[in-house]
Amino acid sequence: MEQAMPVYILSGFLGSGKTTLLQRLLDHWKGLGLKPAVVMNELGEVNLDGLLVEQSVPMAEMLGGCICCSIRGDLSTELATLIKKESPDVVVIEATGAANPLEIVDAVTEISLYQLVELKGLITVVDAAHLIELYRSQQGATYRLMQEQIRCASVLILNKTDRVTKEEAEEVTEILRKWNAYAEILPAVRCALEPEELLDGLGGIHTEARFGEGDELQESEDQDLTSKDTEWTGASHSTHDHVMAYTHYFKRPVNSEEFEQFVKELPRDVYRAKGIVTFSDTSSRFLFQYAYREADFMKITPQGEVPDVAVFIGEHFSSSDLRTRLLQLEKRILARPAAVKRSL
Numbered sequence: 001m002e003q004a005m006p007v008y009i010l011s012g013f014l015g016s017g018k019t020t021l022l023q024r025l026l027d028h029w030k031g032l033g034l035k036p037a038v039v040m041n042e043l044g045e046v047n048l049d050g051l052l053v054e055q056s057v058p059m060a061e062m063l064g065g066c067i068c069c070s071i072r073g074d075l076s077t078e079l080a081t082l083i084k085k086e087s088p089d090v091v092v093i094e095a096t097g098a099a100n101p102l103e104i105v106d107a108v109t110e111i112s113l114y115q116l117v118e119l120k121g122l123i124t125v126v127d128a129a130h131l132i133e134l135y136r137s138q139q140g141a142t143y144r145l146m147q148e149q150i151r152c153a154s155v156l157i158l159n160k161t162d163r164v165t166k167e168e169a170e171e172v173t174e175i176l177r178k179w180n181a182y183a184e185i186l187p188a189v190r191c192a193l194e195p196e197e198l199l200d201g202l203g204g205i206h207t208e209a210r211f212g213e214g215d216e217l218q219e220s221e222d223q224d225l226t227s228k229d230t231e232w233t234g235a236s237h238s239t240h241d242h243v244m245a246y247t248h249y250f251k252r253p254v255n256s257e258e259f260e261q262f263v264k265e266l267p268r269d270v271y272r273a274k275g276i277v278t279f280s281d282t283s284s285r286f287l288f289q290y291a292y293r294e295a296d297f298m299k300i301t302p303q304g305e306v307p308d309v310a311v312f313i314g315e316h317f318s319s320s321d322l323r324t325r326l327l328q329l330e331k332r333i334l335a336r337p338a339a340v341k342r343s344l
Ligand SMILES: Nc1nc2c(ncn2[C@@H]2O[C@H](COP(=O)(O)OP(=O)(O)OP(=O)(O)O)[C@@H](O)[C@H]2O)c(=O)[nH]1
Pocket: 012, 013, 014, 015, 016, 017, 018, 019, 020, 021, 049, 096, 097, 159, 160, 161, 162, 163, 188, 189, 190, 191, 272, 289, 290, 291, 295, 296
C-alpha cells in the first residue's frame, strides 16, 4: 500500500520562532536525503519568511489572510496541488502566529479524506518572555490565543529562554504543564534542538485538551472587537478577529538610524513587524525582524524581484499613523542633499 504523506503543523504566536525552527527541520530532512515541502501562510501580502527558506524547497504560499479562517478553504487545494506537483517526502504547514491551530488540524483532516496524508503532530513554539508577561496580566485575546496554541500541541518548544531568568523559565514551564499535561516541553534558544528528539516526542494531536479540566478559556468583551484601521481582518474566527496587518510598500530608501528609531518606538499594540528596506546611508538591503520589542537587522541579497516592504501585525493599532510616519521617513530622504554612509 502507498505510504501516507507525513504532515507537520507549526504553530506558535507571532514572532515566537516558527521560521527559525522550520529552517532547522528542513536542513535535517535534506541532510537525510529527503525532499521536504512547505505551505507557508502570512497575514501580510508578501512572504518575507519565504526568503529565509532555501529556494530548492518547494513552497505553496498563502498570503494576505489567515489559514485558519479567511483562506482556510484554500489549504486543501494548496496542499493537494503541492503534493501532486512536487511529490515531497514530508510537508510542513507554517501557520500565521495568529492562527488557531485546531482549525488547521480540521482542514488537514479534511484533506486526508481524499489524499493519503498523515498528520504527524502539531509543534507549538512559545516565546518564554512573552508568555510570562501575558500570564501575569491574564487578559486579552492574545493571551487566550496563546493558550489555545499551547493546549493542542503535541510537543511544546519553550523558545527564547535567553530572554528570561532561570526562575522565570521554571515558572513558564509550570504554566505550560498546567495548560497541556501531555506534550513534552523542550526548552531552547533559537529552537536549537536535536530534530530527532523533537520529532520523536510527537504524540498526536490533543484536541481534547481544549475542553480539559481547569479550562480557563473565557469569552470576554474584547473578543468582539474588530479593528477599524485595518488592511486585513480575520473576519470569521472569534479567537483572533482582533488581529490586523498593515503592509507598507516603500517607494524610496530611508535613513537607517531614523528607521531603527521608528522600529524602537512602534506602539505596544504592534507585536510583530518584518520587512525589507533599503537604507540611503548603507549600500545594502536589510531584512528586519521585530518580535515582542526586540529588533534584528540582517543584510540580504534577495533572489528575483522583491520590493522594499514592511508588514506590521498587531491589535487595534492605527495603520494610518504608521503609514504617515513611514511616508515622512521616505520624504526626509528627498529633502536631504547627501546621505552619510554607515554600515549597520
Ligand atoms: N532572543 C531570541 N531571539 C530569537 C529566538 N528565536 C528566534 N528569535 C528571533 O525572533 C524573531 C522572530 O523569529 P521567527 O522565527 O521569524 O518567528 P516566527 O514565529 O516565524 O514569526 P511569524 O511567522 O511572523 O509569526 C527573529 O528575529 C529571530 O531571529 C531566541 O531563542 N531568542
